[in-house]
Amino acid sequence: MAEPLINNYGPEIPRQIADQIKAVDASFQDQAFIKTALIGYEKLSLMERGQQIAKSLETYLPADYEEAIGILVASMGPRLERDMGNGMAPFIYLPHSFYIANYGLNHFEASMQAIYQLTKRFTGEFCIRPFLEQHTQATLERLHLWAEDECHYVRRLASEGPRPRLPWASHLPAFKKDPSPVLALLEKLKDDPELYVRRSVANNLNDIGKDHPKLLLATTKSWLKGADKNRLWLIRHALRSLVKQSHPKALEQLGYGQTPQVEITQVSFTPKTIKLGEAVELSFELHSKSKQAQKLLIDFCVYFVKANATSSGKVFKLKTLTLPGNSAEILKKKISFAKINTRKHYPGEHLVELLINGKSHPLGSFLVHI
Template identity: 55%
Template sequence: MAEPLKTQFGTEVPVRIAAMISRAWHAFDQDAFLKDALDGYTSLELMPRGRWIAQALHRHLPQDYEVALAVLMDSIGPKLDGTEDFGMASFFYLPHTCFVAAFGLDHFEVSMRAQYELTQRFTAEFSIRPFLERHPQATLSRLKDWASDPSPHVRRLVSEGTRPRLPWALRLRAFQQDPQPVLALLELLKDDPELYVRRSVANSLNDIGKDHPLLLVETARRWLVDAPDERRWLVQHALRSAVKRGEAGALGVLGFGVSAMVSVSGARIAPQRVVMGGAVTIAFDVCNTESRPQRALVDLRVHFVKANGKSSPKVFKLKVLDLQQQTTVRLSKTISLVVMTTRKHYPGVHQVDVVINGTTQALGQFELAHD
């Protein structure tokens, strides 16, 4: 089983924060802060740990927010070097952003300057959201300016921070109802030179599509006109959830709007009885029965049994097939049934389907057992 993320954000984090603050502000009582911050700390999950440390900082830094924030910002280290995945290392600054989100809403300018700096060391995508709710126009205006900032971390904040359904964060209900302010920012970033930023734009557009599927399709079609390869990739990535849901408009944008005239045969699911922690391999043939070439988008859908005994489907991307007339291709995929932090497994019969250009056909089933 994968190690919980919270264990990578252990008690050494508040200890290190205390040492850094002490170097910036000699009056800081490290011992009192650590006694406060570590009381009950280990029982908390990752995000609550960040908020817990922020609350302790509030109690042990100067009570004037702007003075406290100045101390906190004086203590921070250098900016991230590049845009590669830094894993949990950058999460060190999660408490700093939580501090701004919790106590800085009445201090717009200094808080925005702090988030500008912090997002270049971690990300301010979580802390910017309360400002979008309390000060929507002022925050959107600042984000518009930041869309042309030299730092890719700042530009990414513009799209990631405004995602209506950002994971681990509060929903931006106003943008779920009316995503136009978000789309206006995404327009500025859709051809950003950094993949790091374009991936965020795609994720935001994907979020919008969950509430406004027609708007997603309309935007995708418009962005594909005379699009460079980089933007084409962005659009395909933005459509991924809609494609998994089999939405005709999204499939049509990608050229899979017409049902493929193919046959599926030779299905084999092995083993039929899988032990928890094992793997199952699913294989089948796809045959073009027409006398003309066809293009087929092929996915697998596994109906995973949940704790309550009901099932919930998960789609696995498989392959895009360019099938010549009267040709057959055999496809297979092995699916791990190891318990993960993102997906727990429960015993029971799991149904398996193949989805071709949005049309579903049953392949069979397998049983998942404890032993």
């Protein structure tokens, strides 16, 4: 199980920030800042820690915001060298993001310049959202400029910042109601050369589809025209939530609209009974009942038992394949009941079904006990 992020966000964080600021502003009261930032620190959540450090920055940086943000930007280290695999290192700038969001709304240009620099080192997606709400048109105009920036971290912000349902952030009600301003940005970014940017575009579209599935499908349908392999990947990723819901038009767009002609045999759960924390292996044979090759998208749904003894289904990807006519393939998948942060497991009978091109095929069940 992955270690909680907060475990790597201890008292050393405000101390590191203090050292960075002291290096560019000798008058900064670093010890007083650290002492204030660490009041009750151990009891706070990750985001609460970031907010408390930001409040302490406001106390000990100059009262003039534009002077203060200049010092804060000057104190930041070099830009990121890679998109992924940076661990918790960029999170040292989480308080900087909160500082801009909390205290910079009346200083638009200075804040935009700070966000521009911040997103090259961490992300500006959290702090730009209050500007989208209070300075909507001006911020959208800036994002259109950034969508053409030479730095792909800046271009990514043009997509990630206005996501209607951004994780870890408050939703943007105006864009949930009318996502057309967001789609105008995504049009500029759909063929970005960087996967990091295209992934954000896909995630943004997936957000939009949760409120406007017809609009998402209309967008992806238009984007399919002349699509290369990179845009096809983006479209598949954008449609993932609708695919999990077995939405027929989403499956059709991806080439999985045909009704599968298959038979499922030799279904097994090994072992049939497991304890919480263990895993069960699902295995079955998929037989083609057609003389023609079939393009199949295969997911499976586990109906997890909840605390009140009812069950709730969760869909997982299994495989996409082209099954030759009159052929068979053995498929296997492990279903883990290890402890995770996002779901609590409970004992009981767990039903499983396959979803092949959106069509349900019950497989049976296995037992989980304490």
